[in-house]
Amino acid sequence: GDSVTQMEGPVTLSEEAFLTINCTYTATGYPSLFWYVQYPGEGLQLLLKATKADDKGSNKGFEATYRKETTSFHLEKGSVQVSDSAVYFCALGENTDKLIFGTGTRLQVFP
């Protein structure tokens, strides 16, 4: 079945460092791909999405490109801030509207 694999955390960075959180997927069809963020004490929020191969999703300085050839959707940000500290979930969705999530990666940014 479909699945999502993302790197284990925590990822610990200093402010203004470059961030990469790896995400790969397996799917039988042509899914849409998502990154969700969960700030402490809050629900998951959609951070960005891409619906087809080579699409780039971007929001709040974060980017991820849908790479069909490597079945990847890695999350990147050029300069992280303390306020980016959260748990990040990679997910895929197919026509059924169900979402399949990765295990989540905790990001800790220190000043």
Next chain:
Amino acid sequence: GAVVSQHPSRVICKSGTSVKIECRSLDFQATTMFWYRQFPKQSLMLMATSNEGSKATYEQGVEKDKFLINHASLTLSTLTVTSAHPEDSSFYICSATLGRVAGYNEQFFGPGTRLTVL
């Protein structure tokens, strides 16, 4: 907009009792609501999909009689954990959707409910 609330945020109960968790879409009508379970350091696992006025669709391995879902209106779905046991202790999260917009059906998530069964 698109805010989803859950109540309670935390609940502690004794083994054998039942617990009801509410999920509300505060500023929109949700065509579909989803219930997830999240174990520590693990992913969100979809438990069931619920549509207003119809029976919930449960994922494989989820006991329907254990986890009762009622979706009585377009803004409220409830999850009742019946005869709870310590192994039911978990973080339960709901989400709600507006319906398909431009081919995509975004889910809006509640903040979750921490259930601890003693």
